[in-house]
Amino acid sequence: MSTPRHIPFARLHNFRDLGGYRSADGRTVARGVLYRADSLGKLDTAHGDWDRFLGLGIRTVIDLRYPWEIEAKGRIPEPERFTYANLSIEHRPYDQAAIDPALDPWRYLADRFAEVAEDGVEEIRRAVELIADGPGPAVFHCTSGKDRTGLIAALLLTLLDVDEEQILADFALTELATARLVADWHAAHPDRTLLWPSYGRAPAEVMALVLADLTSRYGSPSGYLTGTVGITPATVTRLRERFLV
Numbered sequence: 001m002s003t004p005r006h007i008p009f010a011r012l013h014n015f016r017d018l019g020g021y022r023s024a025d026g027r028t029v030a031r032g033v034l035y036r037a038d039s040l041g042k043l044d045t046a047h048g049d050w051d052r053f054l055g056l057g058i059r060t061v062i063d064l065r066y067p068w069e070i071e072a073k074g075r076i077p078e079p080e081r082f083t084y085a086n087l088s089i090e091h092r093p094y095d096q097a098a099i100d101p102a103l104d105p106w107r108y109l110a111d112r113f114a115e116v117a118e119d120g121v122e123e124i125r126r127a128v129e130l131i132a133d134g135p136g137p138a139v140f141h142c143t144s145g146k147d148r149t150g151l152i153a154a155l156l157l158t159l160l161d162v163d164e165e166q167i168l169a170d171f172a173l174t175e176l177a178t179a180r181l182v183a184d185w186h187a188a189h190p191d192r193t194l195l196w197p198s199y200g201r202a203p204a205e206v207m208a209l210v211l212a213d214l215t216s217r218y219g220s221p222s223g224y225l226t227g228t229v230g231i232t233p234a235t236v237t238r239l240r241e242r243f244l245v
Contacts, residue, residue: 010047038145089120
């Protein structure tokens, strides 16, 4: 399953173009300049994925994973070809596969997003600034392209003045990749049991809770970005000039 935003790869399940969303001023996020993805450490030459990736002309790569995840699973091949940054926005690791099935899954995930928003301020700021100022096109990714990637995507779309309805819809597109993400987990952990039935899910309700939490604590998602993260008006202007058409 896919949408016009999905770019098909053999081993990547959640590589998407953020272009096409409408800004409040009537402009649109440009196509082919800003991407979100699952782990680029899965790219290889055997399936044609590497050539397909290089064909996109991407020049900036932001890896949102922990350094120990990169050590275990690998980073993008030939990182020296790109402006590459490892910016681990999450500081409190947890194992989604082992979440108690009795918990409210969406509230639980939203609470983890709140921790990232609190802990990862410096890394979030650096990621946004690199996307605004680094060579393009750009891609940012984590492991599944769901939570950490989903938060950065939502914050970037907020700065591009895209409305909440579209932000929620973008987050929920990961649901099209859920079955493959679950299959990958089973293949990687043949001796474990997947305890959490919502593993790999990304319903719009989660991001709705995240944005509501940012509003409750910081006044608005934009207020969080400009007040707490420290995104300057100049950076916002550069983002809109660069990515809106």
